[in-house]
Amino acid sequence: MVDNEEVPASTAAGRVVNSMQPLSRRTRSIKGDNHIDGLVTADGFPKTSSVDGGSSFDGPDDDSSLDMRESDGRTRKDSKSISREIPIFLSCAAPDEFIDSMIKADAPLNVKYLRTLVQCLSMLGKIAAAGAVICQRVRPTIHDVITSKIKAYTEEASKSSTDKAAKRNSDGSHSDGPIPRFQMLKQKTKNGASVMAAQLVVSPISPAMAPAGDAQRAAGQLLRSIFECLLDILENHIIVGDLLEEKSTSEVDNINTPHITYGDPSWNPDSESSQATGGFSVAFSLSVVQSECQQLLCEILRATPEAATADAAIQTARLANKDPVKEKRDGSEGLSFAFRITDAATSVPNEGQGWRRNSNVPQEGYGTASVIPDQGIFLAASVYRPVFEFMNKIGSMLPQKYSQLGSDGLLAFVNNFLKEHFLPAIFVDYRKCVQQAISSPAAFRPRVNATLVYGSSVEHGRPVLQGLLAVDIIAKEVLGWVQLMPNYAIELVEYVRTFLERTHERCRASYMEAVLEKQSYILLSRNDVESLMRLEPANISLQNSTSQPENNVTDAEAAEVEIELSDLLLEMCPIKQENLIHDDQKLILLASLSDSLEYLADSVERLGESFVCPTTSMSRNHSQHSQHSRSSNAIPKGLASLANEYRRLAIDCVRVLRLEMQLEAIYHMQEMTKREYIEDQDAEDPDDFIISLTTQIARRDEEMAPYITESKRNYVFGGISSVAANASIKALAQMKSINLLGVQQICRNSVALEQALAAIPSIDSEAVQQRLDRVRTFYELLNLPFESLLGFIAEHEYLFSAKEYFSVLKVNVPGREIPMDAERRISQILGH
Numbered sequence: 162m163v164d165n166e167e168v169p170a171s172t173a174a175g176r177v178v179n180s181m182q183p184l185s186r187r188t189r190s191i192k193g194d195n196h197i198d199g200l201v202t203a204d205g206f207p208k209t210s211s212v213d214g215g216s217s218f219d220g221p222d223d224d225s226s227l228d229m230r231e232s233d234g235r236t237r238k239d240s241k242s243i244s245r246e247i248p249i250f251l252s253c254a255a256p257d258e259f260i261d262s263m264i265k266a267d268a269p270l271n272v273k274y275l276r277t278l279v280q281c282l283s284m285l286g287k288i289a290a291a292g293a294v295i296c297q298r299v300r301p302t303i304h305d306v307i308t309s310k311i312k313a314y315t316e317e318a319s320k321s322s323t324d325k326a327a328k329r330n331s332d333g334s335h336s337d338g339p340i341p342r343f344q345m346l347k348q349k350t351k352n353g354a355s356v357m358a359a360q361l362v363v364s365p366i367s368p369a370m371a372p373a374g375d376a377q378r379a380a381g382q383l384l385r386s387i388f389e390c391l392l393d394i395l396e397n398h399i400i401v402g403d404l405l406e407e408k409s410t411s412e413v414d415n416i417n418t419p420h421i422t423y424g425d426p427s428w429n430p431d432s433e434s435s436q437a438t439g440g441f442s443v444a445f446s447l448s449v450v451q452s453e454c455q456q457l458l459c460e461i462l463r464a465t466p467e468a469a470t471a472d473a474a475i476q477t478a479r480l481a482n483k484d485p486v487k488e489k490r491d492g493s494e495g496l497s498f499a500f501r502i503t504d505a506a507t508s509v510p511n512e513g514q515g516w517r518r519n520s521n522v523p524q525e526g527y528g529t530a531s532v533i534p535d536q537g538i539f540l541a542a543s544v545y546r547p548v549f550e551f552m553n554k555i556g557s558m559l560p561q562k563y564s565q566l567g568s569d570g571l572l573a574f575v576n577n578f579l580k581e582h583f584l585p586a587i588f589v590d591y592r593k594c595v596q597q598a599i600s601s602p603a604a605f606r607p608r609v610n611a612t613l614v615y616g617s618s619v620e621h622g623r624p625v626l627q628g629l630l631a632v633d634i635i636a637k638e639v640l641g642w643v644q645l646m647p648n649y650a651i652e653l654v655e656y657v658r659t660f661l662e663r664t665h666e667r668c669r670a671s672y673m674e675a676v677l678e679k680q681s682y683i684l685l686s687r688n689d690v691e692s693l694m695r696l697e698p699a700n701i702s703l704q705n706s707t708s709q710p711e712n713n714v715t716d717a718e719a720a721e722v723e724i725e726l727s728d729l730l731l732e733m734c735p736i737k738q739e740n741l742i743h744d745d746q747k748l749i750l751l752a753s754l755s756d757s758l759e760y761l762a763d764s765v766e767r768l769g770e771s772f773v774c775p776t777t778s779m780s781r782n783h784s785q786h787s788q789h790s791r792s793s794n795a796i797p798k799g800l801a802s803l804a805n806e807y808r809r810l811a812i813d814c815v816r817v818l819r820l821e822m823q824l825e826a827i828y829h830m831q832e833m834t835k836r837e838y839i840e841d842q843d844a845e846d847p848d849d850f851i852i853s854l855t856t857q858i859a860r861r862d863e864e865m866a867p868y869i870t871e872s873k874r875n876y877v878f879g880g881i882s883s884v885a886a887n888a889s890i891k892a893l894a895q896m897k898s899i900n901l902l903g904v905q906q907i908c909r910n911s912v913a914l915e916q917a918l919a920a921i922p923s924i925d926s927e928a929v930q931q932r933l934d935r936v937r938t939f940y941e942l943l944n945l946p947f948e949s950l951l952g953f954i955a956e957h958e959y960l961f962s963a964k965e966y967f968s969v970l971k972v973n974v975p976g977r978e979i980p981m982d983a984e985r986r987i988s989q990i991l992g993h
Contacts, residue, residue, distance in 0.1 A: 248274045272400055279404040288409050292439025299398075299446060303453045306394065308527050310387050315531045318379070364638070365590035369535045372641030376535040377543040380461055381645075383532050384547035387457070392554055395450055399558060402443035409437035443563050447555070451571040454551075458544055458575070460526045463537050541575070541583040542645040548575045579649060587639065588656050594635050595660045599667040604628025607746070607753040607868060615867055619760075624868050626757040632664045633764050640768055654799070661765065661803050668758060668810060675747040680733065680740040681820035685813065693726040694816055699879055702872040703812050727887040730820075736828045742821055745864055752868040752877075755814035762807035769800030815869070818877045822861070823884045829854040830888040834895040838903025839975075847913040848906065854885075855917035862921050871923030878921050879928070885914055886932040890939050890965055898973035904940045911936045935960075942969050947979055954990050963991050 248270065254260055259280055263273050282291045369376040459465065530536065552572040556564070598604060608624045616622030619630065636657045643650045676682035684690045694700060698719045742748055832850040846852070862878060869877070889907065893899075899907075915933045919926040939961060942950060954966055970983050980986075 248277060251277060271397075275397060275400050276404060279401060279408060282405075283408040288405055289437060289439040292405055292441030294439070295401075296440045296445060300449050300453065303391065303394065303450060304527075306390060307387055307453060307457060310390055311383065311528050311532060314383055314386055315528075318532060364594060364635070365586075366539050367535060370537065370539045371638060372542065372645055376533055376540060377645065379533050380540045381543040381547055383529070384544060385550075388454075388547055388551040388554075391450055391454070392551070392558070395446060395555065396558055398446035399443050399560070399563075402438075402441065402446060403560065405438045405441060443559070447559075447563075447570075454548075454571055455574055457527050457529070458548070458571075461529050461533060461536055461540050461544065462578070464578075538582055538586055541579055542642050545575055545579060545646040545648075548572055579646065584649065584652055587642065587653070588659075591635055591639055591656065592660065595632055595663060598631035598635070599628045599664055601628065604631075604667075605671045605750065605754070607749045615870055622867075623760065624753055624756070625760050626753055629664065629668070629757040629761050632660065633761055636660060636765070636768065657768075658799060658803065661761075661807075664761075665803070665806055665810070668754065668807075671750070672754060672810060672814060675742065675751055676817050678740075679742055679817075679821075680736065680824055681742070681817045684730070684733070684820055684824075685816055690726070690729065690820075691816075693722055693729070694819075696722045697726070697880075699819075699876050702876050703815065723883050724887065727884050730823055730827060730884060731888060731891060733824070734827065734831050736824055736831065738828065741824060741828060745861060748818060748821065748861060749864055749868060751814045751818055752865045752873075755811045755818075755873070756869050758807045758811035758814070762804040762811065765800050765804040765807065769804070815873050815876055818865075819880045822858075822878055823880045825857065826854060826881045826885045827888055830885055830892070833889065833892040833907075838896065838899040838906060840900060840902030840906060843902055844906055844909070847910045851910040851913050855913055858917050859920065874921060875923040875925060878918065879924055882914070882918055882929040882932045886911075886936045889936045890961075893940070893972055894964075894968040896972050898975070899943060900975050901944060904943050907940050908937045939965065939969075943972070943974050943977070946977070947983060951986060951990065954987060958991060963988070966991070 248263075251260060251263060263276065266273065266276075268276075279288075282288055364371075366374075368374055371377070533540070548571055552570070605626055605628055607626070614622075616624075619625055625633075639653055639657050639660070643653050685694075696719075829850045832848070836848075847855075858878065858881065862874065865874065865877065889911065911933045915929055918924055918929045942953065945953065950969070966987055967984060970979055970987070
């Protein structure tokens, strides 16, 4: 097919090296170099002639249709479509066995082109020389390809940024992108309140390095771009490697030497098979590509790969027939991934800038800093997916005999880096953030400049405690890494569980500090009290909107539960003031803690619902994937159980507040039994203890209003009326005498209490009026003559209990006559 001329090995092999790159990488600079008359054209491509010295022709130039990615508007896939055509420079060649095989072969045009080149080298007897030159040039070539790609990406990114900035300036508006979390949390709310939680978040990373930050996005896009280019090169290397091995095998067979099996995945440059191809093989190319990629990753991650650098130098020197210093390499002749990862940065408290750049890291390299100014260990997350996809594509490209080559190497390095460096750094740094957030003096301090009205969201003034708001931010950020590396979701979720459990412990400690040894907490700890509170109709306001109500009682049953609970509380009389929570700030803390716990519980539930389990395609390996499959289904349940723990503690807080207000009402109402209601003149004001109670109700409602929802305010203060009404009615049994003016005074007290409770916007004023009307009706029975009283009892047999009706008879009312058989006659009416 070609004249068997003597051609320098570097020239012939150089054409192969050049042809093994994507054509977009080839330049016309080779036009004046290595020009071999009769073998290659001025453009550096082979020129073939017929065996009889027939016609010759020029090969394709840089804009040839052989470009493996884009050429003449066609995609890489289109250019590799199966065709029975042959390269244009073979179209006029005299038919022979090789030409016929090219015509009949169902192979892409670029593959036929490479086969032609290797055929030429074989006819010239330059297989080994070509392989040696490829080995010498492949590493610097790949390094140059990566560097050039980074420069092009930098220029494109710079141009894009300039265009966007110009557009923003022309529009006079800012970007519509997501608001940085720190800026969002520090902004002023509509009513002037400032959300200060961000000050407590000592994040180990800057916003750019966050899971959705600019640095992460830039690193992922850059690597995908580089890996796509390297796949083009590696695909050609796989084709040429197979062809060179095939030709070298034929040569060995022709000289009757023992047959050597080529394509051994364990590449060894000293083996006979490697010597036959000049040391070149698919394993070698893959090792070099992974080695360069690994050094690129180390530059991005700010790691120092001394071991791999030395390894690469030894390989290059040996394959170039140099004589480097002999070093013991622990028997590893292939690519070594024993990188020495040093702390290229340290976590700096109170800076939020991530890992500092180590001054010892060489600044020369690939120039990734121009694309990713913020570099460090936290970029390992954005590296994982591109590397995984890259190695998967390589595995699909490799012939069966090389299948084991794509199962380790670069991906193993990234996985080891993630497990040994990234994940421990995540855990340690974020745990420190959580500890700082919940141990700060301001972590559980209710906001001083709270809004007058409760806000439904943090941005609109919802006063979530700073410590819990900070933990929520941290939890979302940690789980944000799952989107970048789903195979490590279980580890990351476990970290979040640890952080949330520690936060829950701190919340419970804060709760106990406020309620310890107080009567309300002691009562709530009793099973009978807790059971009755669960059965109260008001308990529905404490249940999650998505859950089923715990109780479904009728109105009669609800009234019975209310009276039973009220009686149980009245049994605690006399109540001492030291057994109540006097400090209003503790009550505000309980209200704020309850709402903050509810906020965090809702957030954790949403995280659990939005959790995406790892897919089979992203499994680390088959055994690890099976472990993930077993555990992934339990992850949302684990987060849901944590949310329930937070919600239970939030409910305990408001139940304590409800009991506290009820006990406070009883504490004031028990004063009724200590005075005589024999008045000599009609008073204009209610009793002092009622004034004190109503004043306290108004003050506490005003103080708690910014910290809890209206439904929770109704729950906290809604239990006062039933207890106060029951206490007023039962107080009559302990009175010896009362006159008509005393009855009016008690009715005046009832009206004042009703007005105070009705002033609370969220309270059910109709229910309050109904309960306190019952008090006034009961005491007005004292004004009725006995016969009228009997008529009332006959008509309203079940309005009051028999014991209460009898107490109306027993108290001394001046001017009222009660017959001797009064109790018997009332008993007959009541059916006793």
